[in-house]
Amino acid sequence: MHLLRGCDKTWAAASWESVVAGDPEYIIICDYSNGVRNEDDFKEKVATIRNNPQLKDVKAVKENHFIKVRLSEITPGVRTVDALKRLATEMNK
Numbered sequence: 001m002h003l004l005r006g007c008d009k010t011w012a013a014a015s016w017e018s019v020v021a022g023d024p025e026y027i028i029i030c031d032y033s034n035g036v037r038n039e040d041d042f043k044e045k046v047a048t049i050r051n052n053p054q055l056k057d058v059k060a061v062k063e064n065h066f067i068k069v070r071l072s073e074i075t076p077g078v079r080t081v082d083a084l085k086r087l088a089t090e091m092n093k
Contacts, residue, residue: 016052016054016055017054019055019058020054020055020057023058023059024058024060025059025091026060026065026067026090026091027049027058027060027061027065027066027067028066028067028069028087029042029046029066029068030069030070030071030074031045031068031069031070032071042066042068046066049061049066067087067090067091069083069087
């Protein structure tokens with residue numbers, strides 16, 4: 001499992017225990033599939049999270065709050081601004 005961190009680190013490893021302790025309202029999943037209509041990577045990751053008994057009481061899992069982003073959206077660049085706007089919209093529904 002990886003989490004995006006601040007400027008001091010790009011990607012850092014995290015444990016499922018830290019996810020449970022943080023009890024996130026949303027889980028943002030990076031979709032690495034290379035087809036525009038292919039959602040297999042995202043669906044597989046959501047299924048893995050849902051099937052993990054450690055995560056059954058996490059708010060995001062209970063409320064089905066999974067948001068898909070593409071790698072190009074979370075890599076610093078022009079797409080990042082649009083991705084942040086979309087994330088804000090998704091989280092304020």
